[in-house]
Amino acid sequence: MSGFALAVDLGGTKVEAALVDASGRIADGSRVRAATGAASHRADLRAAVGTVVDGALAALPAGGELRGAGIGSAGPVDLVAGTVSPKNLPVLAGFDLRSDVQDRLPGLPVRLRLDGTCIALAEHWLGATAGLADSMSMVVSTGVGGGLIVGGALVSGRTGNAGHIGQIHVAGFGGTAGDVDSTTLEAVASGTSSVSWARGHGWVGTSGEELALSCADGEPTAWAAVHRSAAAVGQAIASTTTLLDLDVVAIGGGFAGVVPDYVDLVRQAARRATVLAYAAEVLIVPAALGSAAPLLGAAALVHRPEMLDPTRVGPRRLVSTT
Amino acid sequence: MSGFALAVDLGGTKVEAALVDASGRIADGSRVRAATGAASHRADLRAAVGTVVDGALAALPAGGELRGAGIGSAGPVDLVAGTVSPKNLPVLAGFDLRSDVQDRLPGLPVRLRLDGTCIALAEHWLGATAGLADSMSMVVSTGVGGGLIVGGALVSGRTGNAGHIGQIHVAGFGGTAGDVDSTTLEAVASGTSSVSWARGHGWVGTSGEELALSCADGEPTAWAAVHRSAAAVGQAIASTTTLLDLDVVAIGGGFAGVVPDYVDLVRQAARRATVLAYAAEVLIVPAALGSAAPLLGAAALVHRPEMLDPTRVGPRRLVSTT
Known part of the structure; x- marks a missing residue:
């Protein structure tokens, strides 16, 4: 049965x-x-x-x-x-x-x-990060999200929101002083933000799909917007890998296909933004599971309980999440 | 016995x-x-x-x-x-x-x-982060370092270098395009960097101790240097807490005593740099163990093996670290 x-x-x-x-x-x-x-x-x-x-x-x-x-x-x-x-x-x-x-x-x-952590579970169970202890799976789409596996187990954190990579800060991409949202990875690198940046620099399209077509045509502003996105994602990966000494980062989401070599661009940017040698060895790969990843990760919550967070301690902790 | x-x-x-x-x-x-x-x-x-x-x-x-x-x-x-x-x-x-x-x-x-991870172990065993599942312990001194506890266990990562918070990037503090070292937390916020920044803005001292004395005298450039350090540390805490949904961050190290309210300044800066509500609830507290922390953490490697990383999987993993 x-x-x-x-x-x-x-x-x-x-x-x-x-x-x-x-x-x-x-x-x-x-x-x-x-x-x-x-x-x-x-x-x-x-x-x-x-x-x-x-x-x-x-x-x-x-x-x-x-x-x-x-x-x-x-x-x-x-x-x-x-x-x-x-x-x-x-x-x-x-x-x-x-x-x-x-x-x-x-x-x-x-x-x-969290859906980002489900995607990380799915890629660790069946996909691009399987067999490695420490990983991040990211989604670059209209927003930017993700999830973390540390020591072979999902990281949920105090309230279940670990993995929100889109809300960490990235340096050197502008942003408005005093506007805390303007320097987040998502504000710089998402599909939505990239379209907005390109429009602000004279490009006339309105969607990520049009940005992809412009890149295929070699339109320089569209290319610059995509390179900017990849540079910010690469820097966020460099910071996260430095902090957690990850084995592998998997990148998925619709905007990660905006140009065929998006993951290559991210990989190059991550190397450039890495200060310490150990962090330069992280594997950066395309996600393997596509649109089914969130469902497969949700299923892993039932089928692979050993991949969930270990027993928690402390008064501020969630006591039970079953 | x-x-x-x-x-x-x-x-x-x-x-x-x-x-x-x-x-x-x-x-x-x-x-x-x-x-x-x-x-x-x-x-x-x-x-x-x-x-x-x-x-x-x-x-x-x-x-x-x-x-x-x-x-x-x-x-x-x-x-x-x-x-x-x-x-x-x-x-x-x-x-x-x-x-x-x-x-x-x-x-x-x-x-x-890594010494930073030993300090995190010590604070989790005997100090400021005891009883809470997810924490970071930081040292702000001539450099900036740290260590992470997730799910009650030390995070070492692939090569043992997890916790290098000083080498993640912070936004909005300047730095030179193309110089990857210039936007790291350590490059902005360490005692050494703060002294250097103050000197570049007309202050004439040469050490963190002199910077502390100038702050006590109300010298505005010294104050600005210390506020800049605390702002960068706070932003890095906001990014890390957003990513890991931490319970608590403990701050120690000589430069964290440069002004009596340094931890308060960090706490305010972390709140300002936090985008998502759950991350604003992190506790930010002074470290409890002082200069003995690295030794106590090293001792925890022997006395508290249950706090070490869980069993690791995968071919790129360290196989044994005993």
Whole structure:
């Protein structure tokens, strides 16, 4: 009898669910998606979660056993309360996503984590960072996010928000004094920010896709915007690798494909921004799992509990996150 | 019968050893120090290590049992090879410190770690970060260093160099384009860098001690230099806390006492540089253990093995560091 995890992924624009077996295979017909949209009411979102969860569960193969549910969510999250407050869905602030899923799966474990950390889990389980103890998986898309594996285990941190690489600061890319948001990696390097920077320098397109086409045509401002993004991502990788002495960093997300050699550009930039020799040896590779990564990582929360954070100590800690 | 750890700390200017019991108490008369000095030959350094180790061991109380040795060293280190290459002692590059100590303690465990990580271990065992799962301990002195505890365990990383917070980049403090060293935290915020910055802005002293006196006199350039240091340290804490969702950061080192409210200034700067709410809740506190911290952390390598990194996986990993 096969055991399946219900995997749920709540992002800024969609919620998705699927059944995933212990080898990381998605059960046929079980991957179901619904739009959320920035204007959603909480009731609409609750209904959308219900729709995708029920749809996935309906595809449970004959003889298949449901082992539990894993949920990845756009952040910030609050693992103590079991709630999520996705930045791009302000109407959802404090949404009790875990209990919403738990109500449909009485008696089964339901585990929630930040979506970036789910991607890191997925790449460590089945993808580009497998077999190495210390890694970061990043997503460069409309925003910039990520997740960390240290000593072979997911790093969640005090509230579950470890991995927010998009909100660390990067040096030398301008920004406004006193505007703390302007020097973050995301503010410099995301697809959205790169389009905005290019437009501010005379380029006339409006999307990452158009920026990719302009780069393919050799348009110099578009190229400069993409190089700037890669330079900032590389510097953030250099800082993080210096701090954590990582083995490997995997880079995914739509904007990481804006030019064919984006990961090469990041690798070169990371080398340039690295001060100490050990950190220059980090492997920088493309992510392996594509759009299924958040679902596969959510499934790992059920199938690979040994990859989750070790037992926590201390009064400020989350006591239980099952 | 009491069990003691031989603790050894190799810094840029001195090597020190002591016997430490399982409660973190240094045995009477066992703390021995010798100068190293930037001009040391390797043979001189080897002799200095021998002197302090023999001196400490000679103080073993009657009935006391030696359990093993822990060594903290200025970095970078190479835990796979067991060697150290302190930045401030270039003549020592690749010095086989672990085997040097092991030769004097046949059959006993000898464990080596970066000094910054030893300080983090010590503060977690006996000091300012005890009881909390995720922490950073920093030293702001002639340089800037640190160490990380995640999930209650020391983070060493691939080669043992995790914790090098002084070599991450900080935004908005100038620096020269193309000079990768100029935007690191250490280049902006260390005592050495702060003195240099103040001199470049017309202040006429030459040391951190003189900078402290000028601050006490209300001299504006000295104050500006110290505020700049605290602002950079605060930003680096904001980035690191955002990335790891830390509970607490402890700040020690001589320059952290340059003004009485240095830690307050850092705390304010960290809040200003924090983008996401969860990271604003980090506790920022003075380190508790002072100059004994590296020795106490080295002793923890023997007495508190459960605080060391969990089992590692993967082909690029250090296989054994005992």
